[in-house]
Amino acid sequence: xxxxxxxxxxxxxxxxxxxxxxxxxxxxxxxxLDSMNLxxxxxxxxxxxxxxxxGRPYEGFFEVEEVHRHxxxxxxxxxxxxxxxxxxxxxxxxxxxxxxxxxNDLVARNLTVDEGIEADPEAIVVTVGCQExxxxxxxxxxxxxxxxxxxxxxxxxxxxGAAQLADLPVLPVRAGEYGVDLDDLARxxxxxxxxxxxxxxxxxxxxxxxxxxxSLDLDTRRRLLDLASRLDLxxxxxxxYGLFPAGTARLPTLKALDTGRRVVYLGSFAxxxxxxxxxxxxxxxxxxxxxxxxxxxLLADQLAKVKSMLTVNTSPLAQAVVAGxxxxxxxxxxxxxxxQADLYRGNLRMMSDGLARRFPAGSGVTWNTPGGGFFxxxxxxxxxxxxxxxxxxxxxxxxxxxxxxxxxxxxxxxxIRLSYSLLQPEQIxxxxxxxxxxxxxxxxxx
Numbered sequence: 551x552x553x554x555x556x557x558x559x560x561x562x563x564x565x566x567x568x569x570x571x572x573x574x575x576x577x578x579x580x581x582x583l584d585s586m587n588l589x590x591x592x593x594x595x596x597x598x599x600x601x602x603x604x605g606r607p608y609e610g611f612f613e614v615e616e617v618h619r620h621x622x623x624x625x626x627x628x629x630x631x632x633x634x635x636x637x638x639x640x641x642x643x644x645x646x647x648x649x650x651x652x653x654n655d656l657v658a659r660n661l662t663v664d665e666g667i668e669a670d671p672e673a674i675v676v677t678v679g680c681q682e683x684x685x686x687x688x689x690x691x692x693x694x695x696x697x698x699x700x701x702x703x704x705x706x707x708x709x710x711g712a713a714q715l716a717d718l719p720v721l722p723v724r725a726g727e728y729g730v731d732l733d734d735l736a737r738x739x740x741x742x743x744x745x746x747x748x749x750x751x752x753x754x755x756x757x758x759x760x761x762x763x764x765s766l767d768l769d770t771r772r773r774l775l776d777l778a779s780r781l782d783l784x785x786x787x788x789x790x791y792g793l794f795p796a797g798t799a800r801l802p803t804l805k806a807l808d809t810g811r812r813v814v815y816l817g818s819f820a821x822x823x824x825x826x827x828x829x830x831x832x833x834x835x836x837x838x839x840x841x842x843x844x845x846x847x848l849l850a851d852q853l854a855k856v857k858s859m860l861t862v863n864t865s866p867l868a869q870a871v872v873a874g875x876x877x878x879x880x881x882x883x884x885x886x887x888x889x890q891a892d893l894y895r896g897n898l899r900m901m902s903d904g905l906a907r908r909f910p911a912g913s914g915v916t917w918n919t920p921g922g923g924f925f926x927x928x929x930x931x932x933x934x935x936x937x938x939x940x941x942x943x944x945x946x947x948x949x950x951x952x953x954x955x956x957x958x959x960x961x962x963x964x965x966i967r968l969s970y971s972l973l974q975p976e977q978i979x980x981x982x983x984x985x986x987x988x989x990x991x992x993x994x995x996x
Contacts, residue, residue: 592940602985620875624653627873644866646862649858664882667803670835675831676864678828678829680816681712684753684816685712696747701753705720723738735752749783757800757803758922772807784813791923824871827865827869834850894971905917915931932995933964946991951966953966
């Protein structure tokens with residue numbers, strides 16, 4: 551029996567190709583693009599640690615059979631309610647779909663039922679998660695090096711990353727006491743314009759923001775809309791957490807209050823339907839004209855052009871599952887998420903009570919009490935960074951998010967973000983015990 555011998559490259563063979571980071575897109579050398587991967591890697595290395603890091607929906611209510619039921623509900627809707635032949639139903643599910651989406655009418659109905667937003671289905675683009683929706687808008691708004699986007703700071707790390715990929719600088723605006731400092735917004739816009747920049751839009755999460763958990767009150771929402779009109783700004787409203795108030799009252803979205811088409815509404819079914827489906831959407835009903843004022847359609851039509859060269863379309867199968875969930879719940883995700891909303895309220899109460907027991911007044915540790923959502927922020931009397939995070943996971947079996955990831959350019963802060971959405975009560979208790987041990991350790995070394 552003979553054994554084949556594989557010869558290596560001969561003399562003079564070319565070396566494997568290597569690329570220097572400074573020859574790739576500038577954003578790839580920025581630490582902020584590693585933020586999401588960092589937390590996943592820490593969680594994988596320390597699987598027995600309690601994680602307050604992941605802003606994910608609770609998994610205990612997931613059922614595989616629901617996916618099949620939702621898919622069947624949507625197929626029945628097409629065949630029975632719309633009269634589609636079986637061949638057309640199969641084609642919609644299995645073939646490439648329309649770039650703008652195939653469930654736009656159901657998304658529009660959901661917005662009416664849950665948010666009081668009257669949206670033309672043709673003003674909606676169904677996207678691969680909200681992250682794609684965000685990038686499409688930023689890419690479309692970027693015309694040259696003068697353009698910039700504003701964001702309430704600290705802000706969702708995905709906005710900073712998407713803006714970098716779109717070559718848009720992010721100009722921070724202070725959150726202030728009410729979720730956005732309107733005076734600072736006006737000053738920032740005027741200063742940027744004096745420096746030759748062109749601020750195009752403000753990114754804001756009005757309900758239970760990521761990371762702070764702050765919500766804009768009704769008066770601030772109205773004043774922000776008025777100021778955006780006077781400053782000639784768009785508002786990019788991101789609303790992943792609005793269905794989860796700690797109480798029963800919900801404030802109207804900016805888009806529901808918008809009478810001047812100033813708001814581009816970014817939506818997602820990740821927190822309210824199925825994160826694995828990766829289905830989001832954008833409502834972009836702004837009219838686009840040419841240089842003579844001739845109407846060219848809606849901003850949604852322009853975003854669809856970008857999407858057609860980026861992801862081509864959003865999976866029709868994933869859209870069908872989300873649509874089935876909407877149909878089964880009379881188009882209401884408030885109704886569909888009643889159990890989840892109750893659980894998040896309970897978890898928030900347990901977090902607040904547990905923190906109060908472990909960190910009494912005078913301990914040097916403080917935290918905010920949001921009105922709902924997934925997050926709260928803890929302030930501690932020592933620096934927090936990625937090195938301390940890894941130590942916390944290894945030594946105290948608790949993972950959290952250093953707040954510096956939500957501030958562009960910072961390497962540390964004295965704050966951490968705690969997410970309570972994914973956890974059960976016993977995990978919360980164990981995680982807070984680990985956090986208290988970390989604080990005691992760090993405080994003793996001051």
